[in-house]
Amino acid sequence: MTDKDVLSIGFQIKTIELMDTCLNAPQVPLAAETVFQFEINLEHRINVEKDFVIVICTVSIQNETKDQLFGKLRSSCVYEVKELSKFVDPETKSVTLPDVFATTLNSVSLSTTRGLMFSYFRGTFLHNAILPIIDPKSFSAGKK
Amino acid sequence: MIILIFLGIWNFKMMNGKTMETYTSKLIDDLLDSINPIDQEKVDAKMLLAAKIADAMKAKKWKNKDLLKAVGKDNPSIITKWLSGTHNFTMDTLIELEHALEIKLLALVEQEEEVIVNYHKTVSQKVQSSPIMDWVNEILGKEPQSIPTFSSNFSFTANNSQHSLARA
Numbered sequence: 241m242t243d244k245d246v247l248s249i250g251f252q253i254k255t256i257e258l259m260d261t262c263l264n265a266p267q268v269p270l271a272a273e274t275v276f277q278f279e280i281n282l283e284h285r286i287n288v289e290k291d292f293v294i295v296i297c298t299v300s301i302q303n304e305t306k307d308q309l310f311g312k313l314r315s316s317c318v319y320e321v322k323e324l325s326k327f328v329d330p331e332t333k334s335v336t337l338p339d340v341f342a343t344t345l346n347s348v349s350l351s352t353t354r355g356l357m358f359s360y361f362r363g364t365f366l367h368n369a370i371l372p373i374i375d376p377k378s379f380s381a382g383k384k
Numbered sequence: 385m386i387i388l389i390f391l392g393i394w395n396f397k398m399m400n401g402k403t404m405e406t407y408t409s410k411l412i413d414d415l416l417d418s419i420n421p422i423d424q425e426k427v428d429a430k431m432l433l434a435a436k437i438a439d440a441m442k443a444k445k446w447k448n449k450d451l452l453k454a455v456g457k458d459n460p461s462i463i464t465k466w467l468s469g470t471h472n473f474t475m476d477t478l479i480e481l482e483h484a485l486e487i488k489l490l491a492l493v494e495q496e497e498e499v500i501v502n503y504h505k506t507v508s509q510k511v512q513s514s515p516i517m518d519w520v521n522e523i524l525g526k527e528p529q530s531i532p533t534f535s536s537n538f539s540f541t542a543n544n545s546q547h548s549l550a551r552a
Contacts, residue, residue, distance in 0.1 A: 269521035272513045282503040304508070335499045346503060365520040372509045379503035 249341050250322035254292070256352055260314040261360050267308060275304040276369050282346050282379065286335050291324045293337070295349040299357060301369055311366050315356050317349045347376040427469075433478075433489060434469035440485035454484035 278299055285294040294316055301311045328335050337345075354371040361367060441451055448463040455477075457463075465471045466481075473481075478489045513521075 265520065266524065269524045270513065270517055273510050274513070274517075275508050275510050277506060277508045279506045280504070284499075284501040284503075286499040286501070288499075337501075342501070363516065365514070365517045367516050368511045368514040369509070370511075372507055374505060374507055379505045381501060381503050 247338055247340055249338075251293075251319050251341075251345075253317055253348065253352075254320050255316075255318040256356075257316045257318075258313070258356055258360070259296070259316055260312065262309075262312045263361070263364060263366070264308070264310055266303070266310060266365065270365065276310070276366075277302040277304060277306050278369075278371055279306075280350070280371075280374070280379075282349060284337070284342065284345065286324070286337065288324050288328055288335055291321055293319045293321055293324070293345060295319065295345050297349045297353040299353060299371060301366060311361060311364075311369070313353065313357050313360055315349075315353045317345075317352055319345060342381075343376045346379060350374060350376065430471065430473075431469040433473060434467050434471070436487060436489060437481060437485065438467055440487045444485065451484065455480050 278301055281298040283296040283298075285296065287293075296314065296316045298314045299312070300309060302309050324335070327337055350371070357369075357371055361369060437451075441447075444450075446454075448460060448467075451463055452458070452460055466473070466477075475490075481487075482489050
C-alpha cells in the first residue's frame with residue numbers, strides 16, 4: 241500500500257475488562273533506580289461471524305534479571321469492526337487484518353492497559369512503574 | 385424402548401432408596417452393544433431437534449397451537465409428532481421451523497473458527513524510587529523481630545438501645 245492509499249475501516253471500542261491482576265512484594269529492597277522489565281503479550285481473537293475483535297493484553301512486570309514477578313495485569317478490549325468478513329481470504333478462509341489496522345488496535349489496547357495498570361498499581365511499590373510508550377509496529381506477530 | 389423405560393424406573397427407584405447399587409446385566413449390555421452407532425446418531429439427532437424446537441417454543445411462550453399457526457399447518461397432531469423425538473423431518477419442514485421459531489436447526493454453512501494472532505515484546509524501563517518504594521524497602525530491610533507489631537482483642541456487644549465497645 242502506498243502512502244496515498246486510504247484504508248477506511250469502521251470500528252468502535254465496545255468493552256474494556258480487567259481480567260486478572262497480581263502484585264508480589266519484592267523479596268529484597270529495591271534500588272533507588274530500579275530497572276523493571278515489562279513483558280507484553282497481545283492476543284487478537286477475531287470472530288468474523290459476530291464482527292468483533294477482542295484484544296487481550298497481558299503485561300508482566302519483572303525485575304531486571306526476570307527472576308521475580310512483581311506484578312501482572314491482563315485486560316481485554318472488545319472492538320466491533322464493520323464488515324470484518326472483507327478481510328477473509330475466500331480461498332484459504334483465513335482472516336488477516338491489515339497491518340495498519342492491527343497496529344492501531346494494538347496501540348489503543350496498550351494505552352488502555354497503561355491506564356488500567358496505573359489505576360491498579362497506584363499506591364503500591366509499582367506506583368512509578370508506568371508502562372513505557374512502545375512503538376506498536378515493533379511487536380513480533382505469530383498466528384495460531 | 386421397553387428396556388430403557390425399565391432402566392429409567394429402576395434408576396428412579398434406586399435414587400429414592402437409601403443405598404445406591406451398581407446394577408449390571410449381561411442382557412442389557414448385549415442389547416446396548418448391538419445398537420448400530422449410525423442408528424444411535426439418527427435417534428440422537430431427532431431427539432436433539434425435538435428438544436431445540438421445544439426450547440424455542442418455551443422461549444417464545446408458545447403453545448402447540450401457536451406453532452401450528454406460525455407454520456401454517458392445520459393438523460394439531462403434527463406438532464406432537466415433531467416434539468416426540470421420533471419424527472423424520474424433511475428439509476422443507478426444518479426450514480419452515482427455522483423461520484417460524486427464529487432458530488438454527490440446520491448448520492449447512494461451515495462455522496469459521498475464531499482466529500488468534502499473538503504479538504509479543506519485552507521492554508525495560510529504569511524507574512525512580514517512589515515514596516512508597518522507600519517504605520517497602522524500609523520494611524524489607526529490617527529483621528522481622530524489629531518490626532513493631534500491635535495486637536489487641538476487642539469484644540463488641542450490641543443491645544437494643546445502645547452499643548458498647550469494651551477492651552477484653
